[in-house]
Amino acid sequence: MSNQEVMTDYLLAAIEGLKAAGAKRAVISPGSRSTPLALLLHRDPDMDCFVDVDERSAAFFALGMTKVDGKPTILLCTSGTAAANYYPAICEAEAVNLPLIVLTADRPPELRGVGAPQAMDQQNLYGSHVKKMIEMTVPENQPNMLRYSFWQAANCVTKAKKQPQGPVQINFPLREPLLPDFERQSKIQQPFVYVDPIKQLSQEMGQQLLPHLQKKGVIIVGESLTLDQAKCLRLFAAKIGWPIIGDPLTNLATCGVESGVFISQADLLLPHVDATFQPDVVLRFGRLPVTKNVLLWLNRLPESATWVFVDPSAQWQDQLHRANYLIEAEIDVFVSHWQDQQFRIDHDWITQWEAVQDAANQIITDQFTSHPFDESQSVRILQQTLQADAQILLANSNAIRFFDRYGSETSKPYRVYGNRGVNGIDGLISTVAGIAMVSQKPTYLLIGDLALYHDMNGLQLLRQYHLPVTIVLLNNNGGGIFSFLSQNTLSPEDFEPLFGTPLNLDFNKVAALYEANWTLAETASMFQAQIEASLSQPQFQIIEVRGTQTEPVLLWENSQKLFAEGWSK
Template sequence: MENLLLTQNLGRLWASLIVNELVKGGCKNFYLSPGLRNAPFIAAIENHPNANILLGIDERAQSFRALGDAKVTGKTAVLVCTSGTAMANYFPAVIEAKKSQTPLIILSADRPSDMVYSGDNQTMKQDNLFGEFVLGSFNPGPPTIEVSPNFLTTSIANLLNKGNFPAKGPVHLNCPLREPLNQDKRLIPKEYLEQSYYALRIETKYINPTLDPSELDFNFEEVKNALLVVGPHEVKTNNRALSNLIKKWNWPFFLDACSGLKYSFNISDGATPSLDHPEVLKVLAKHPPEYIFHLGGRLISKHYYQFLKDHPNIKLITVNNQIDKEDPAHRTNIRYNCHPSAFAAKLIHLLPEKKSEQFYNWNGLVNKKIEIINAGPLTYPSISKSLLDWVPEDSILYLGNSTVIRSFDSYCSLDNKKDLKVVHHRGVSGIEGFIAAACGAGGAQDKPVTLVLGDVSFLHDLSSLMLLKSTKNPPVILIINNNGGGIFSLLPIASEEKILPYMLTPHDLSFEHMAKQFGLEYNLVDQIDTLKMNYLKALKNKRPHLIEIRVDNEQNVDIYKKLRTVKL
């Protein structure tokens, strides 16, 4: 074990203590970007047999790559960078990690405060850069024998725990390092080395209480109508307790696309197809539930929150292990700050026996929507409907934002079911970083990964295409190209003809040459049959593959208009 300690100088010694403590705390994957100030960390990570280096030159791409890893594994991924603006490139991914309860640690090298204050080269105030978007931060100061090695290691253990309890999220470890940054030798007192070897061996364990709900007191025998809503939670969550609750639930339920359960149930099971369709909202308004039990985070549907505002007599009970306010409608009556799965495991025992009949019959509505989709051209609704039939069971479906995620949220099958791990960036709904994140998700496990994103989102992440060939399990990338930000054509703002072009940002690009530049397999499709053929071939080949799906935006808008006019 002593070999884990680099002893050439104090900077290398501290770096190896820090890296070893992170590994002891469960960190395995270190997403490294090159630099000189972080050279001691590079040496320490390379020297540790249980640390895995994933190299990338673009800090922004690396941060999303780590985010994708942490989302699918539930384990803390480590970002390592040099001083200066490097860590600022992490900001969008850090914000998403905070809002989506994804564990990350930012290990940033810094220059000592005297250099920062004096305006030395490549310096800025790095402490507290991420502000409220990290759950904890720690700056141990420059390496010195005046600071105990035990202080260093136990403080890092504490920081890791802050990133995992009571909710998961990012933390920041900012480490000022003085020269020498290379392996030039400097004398380290024998006593300090002995203290360091001791700190290397000891382990700090945190035994956190389980966030179970207090005793529940609901008399369901008197309830005539209650709506169960399941929103997003940690992707790595075991959904068994939530799934069992849904199966025993006597009343309507709605599963958000980000819940990880939407495609495990269908209309025949009693699922509500969409909370954005006028007919569904009309039925719910005519027979409003007495209670809504909302387990998990914020839904994709904005009409759900308008429905809550329009029906103030419904008692809303929300459940999530997130201390921040999650109440866009300002309607929560009771809040349980505990994990949705823990709540479900207790709530199920209070439910009466399951009745066989459906509360609402949505078959006619869904059948009419399917007929319109099948008879129409290649559009977002036909793509999402078809992909849900083709995507492999127990695989990862990584969904981009804007129209992509809404399209998948709006579809619910009549009788098909499929267990999928749906990964998303709905923390703050940004459109950047998806290619890198899907590479992180693929590299962290062996299940097939399908990434679906829009053209503008793709253009935001071009530099991440270089990661695909080095990813052991690269995603199949499906780009829906409708020549710009087509989502604005589906919103009321579309009536403002003067400003709409500035929002759509048409680009008139095709992505074939970009695929060739990075050595990727490529197909351009504009028919559902050729999409199926090329997608299934890409899954089988398991090579970096980009499929560009050409969609006419006017046809897409027309299909959405037709779908919204469907009556029960």
């Protein structure tokens, strides 16, 4: 039997294993060593395949697709540095618990460490950022080896999907010739069923928690939530009579439920509240919110406070090291435990939080009535103009912080996404392409000029797959976030080249290169009209808002001053 036939049987068994465990979507970056896997995946009628020639972009594209539906996405590349270009997205997937199935083709053992081209150590490539790494054998097609190939692939997908979810790597050493035999059919007819353990909050734990939930408390949410999860927490906050604090990625402001008191201006108000706002109990879901002022306020709470941490992944990422109760449960499981419970609501407690939130929101509203149109105002307009069933990815740095600072509650449910696992600015356009591909909804990306520059190759995905994504570009010609940080005290000679980093790019030309429409929004009314038009007629376009790096800083400093003066009275 030829090597071609053996290799084909072995790889077909692995593909059957991937599918049996629920991985039926693949992003392929073509290359030589991965040829047989690429062809067999691409020809498989049960596999939904996409092609992206840039591996870094491809990995974030896969990440975006998995963000939408939670289903595992396969990544396939050739050997060498192609696999290394997956690394940033794998780090993000590991940090936010998303199941990516990374298939890396490799040189066979006899070509490793002997100077063969395109050969490097791929077994330790991703280190601790993958949940599991499997080095497959060189292909064999005896029945036991076909079962081995099927089992390893299926088991890796199961491992990726098991809590805490995350990426896995399967490394395939392949010998030439690399073209498969298309006449071969899979010889594997093996069922594969895995049932996750059913989790529920025990009666004993519920009895321990109940006295704490009858006190004055706050709910802190910092994880990316679905709209249903966000609705569940909003209703629970209203039921228990506690304010709920969360950043834009929690979707608490945009889930369409306005029950209870949601603190959307935490960044503005928390530095100024006094001891009367100190809770007896802190109930946490997921990571801490994006704004550092939430962390600082929580860190100032007295040692007597009780902390309850609910985390379905059981990773317990408690950077404050304050958790007293660790609850491994999904949000709906935790909340449903209390559906028949009556809680004593301290109306004075919830009313004072409502008053301080209203005061903060009024400061923001008043600021924009006389403020010239700029990046900050465009973000507030965008946040309040998006309609139900839209979705937006927030880039890191200024984009997500402006959305957090200037947003408010909306009755129109739309989904907010972000890449806040390791907070990088790479791969964001590719990520939103994946989100748009799977969801098929009006999709937006709020991004700065540096982050857009980092992933201009992602624009090719939007062009290639005709994805009607509206990119709102906040162009302050460089790293505007550093104007908010301590680096802004440096002399211009030091600040400008290292932190200001002006690009001086003409984004009209960038849009033309990738066949996107481009407009420059110069007034608030013009910008709002453009966003409203994009909702009814989605298209691949860039709406550019220009500003300076200092304008947002002055606006924010004035907002803080006005709130401090008004609230102290």
